[in-house]
Amino acid sequence: MASKGCRLTIVPRDLESQLAFFEGKVDHTEKAGQRPGGTPQSNATLERRLPDGRWERIWSRALVNDVAPVDALVSDGMDYVVTFDNWHSIGYGDDAIVIYDIANGGVRTFSVEKLLGTDYFAALPHSVSSVQWRGDKRIEGGQLVIDVVVPDESRSMGHENHVKLAIDLASGKTTERSPGAWRGARTFAERVNAASRAAEQANRAERGAPLPGPASHDVLGWHSYLREAFWRVDPDWIEGSPATTVLLARRAPNYRDSVKWIGKHLEESGGGPEMFAGVDEADLMGVLTKVTARLRPGALHGKQVYIAASQAVHARLTALFAPSRATLVLLDPARPIPQRPERLPRADGSLPTPFDFRKSEDSP
Known part of the structure; x- marks a missing residue:
């Protein structure tokens, strides 16, 4: 004024x-x-x-x-x-x-x-x-x-x-x-744009490449891995919305909270898929053993539960979740996951998202 x-x-x-x-x-x-x-x-x-x-x-x-x-x-x-x-x-x-x-x-x-x-x-x-x-x-x-x-x-x-x-x-x-x-x-401005172009190129390369597991202690990396794995392997990847939970290292200040998160997501689970990983696989197995022991038979019937863990513990995980009747999907971080064709980078360099494939309410 x-x-x-x-x-x-x-x-x-x-x-x-x-x-x-x-x-x-x-x-x-x-x-x-x-x-x-x-x-x-x-x-x-x-x-x-x-x-x-x-x-x-x-x-x-x-x-x-x-x-x-x-x-x-x-x-x-x-x-x-x-x-x-x-x-x-x-x-x-x-x-x-x-x-x-x-x-x-x-x-x-x-x-x-x-x-x-x-x-x-x-x-x-x-x-x-x-x-x-x-x-x-x-x-x-x-x-x-x-x-x-x-x-x-x-x-x-x-x-x-x-x-x-x-x-x-x-x-x-x-x-x-x-x-x-x-x-x-x-x-x-030129530097910012150059950095953006490099990041976009890296994103396109990552999108097209098989998905490897992250470094063991990279918590954010585990969350990203779980989400991307869901989009690559789940039949309902277009509409699905998974929750990702990562068990932290024992020395982390909020380690006990992460233990509670796993229990909460399995014992009070909503309708969507639940995905779990841990920075220490042995610790993750211990927590899952305790949580599944508390579940009543059939408690997870029809519920999708993804767990990222090595092939060596897959049989044990299957046995742990069998009484709950969960639909268990086991991811081996040592085995890279290929990209589904629909999510590969387009010819113009753009990256498809699930929203691109969702039907609007007006669609027949």
Whole structure:
């Protein structure tokens, strides 16, 4: 905003709910999520305070944004209003920056991707729906000045390093302040994109290759192995959603919790598949022996239970789970699991996900 002498009020387009909006976007519905009879378009009103304390409207109009902008500024002379970003999609769209010329009625829109360049934009930190592209913003002497985020290889949100981009309010001309700093920022962006390309290439190679077992003490590796194994071998891999539990090393601070997790997942199991592994196989076998001894006969009838363990203990595991009537699937980490054809990398390099194969409610 500008001084205390003005007031800008923005009214969003009226939605039934966030869920209705997102569902409408998926279905490519015009005016996604619109509430029947509600405000059909976002709008803004600019007022100035009169000497007697009353507010006088000096400008009002419908805004370019679909639902509403996220932030706004008013120039000191109250001759320009600038809005930033779109609700729930920061950084995206041709109207990520909009400059409204109050005196002349003009409107200028800017795409962040076009302003910064596709490569720079791709290197910025991304969440599911937004791009963290800016820090502070202000109007200085007829120019909009924005602190633009400098990418780094962590790609994490909450950056502190910025370069300054200026946009002339009257002409729309852009200027990168401190060209040396911008050259450095673009160098960082190149490094981030190179690292991303290398990671994507590695992911494609891993997706197509047989799946080996992880290092014995790599807890996160065991969780990843179990999930990926499920997608490779389970007949219901498209719709299934397994729970993965890894027994930690005895020296781990939350080792006892991991023992309880195994018991809880077997004794209070829900409907989905359960998957188990341990950083120490002998310890895992000991825990499973105790837990299965507590199960009543037939307690796991129809329940899928995956266990990652060496071939040497498979017969023992089969005997342990036989009374419970679990549907036991044994994974030998020493035997790499081939990829199913449907999940191999596509010709364009993209990686299929289970969501790509799920039928929508409208499908016949």
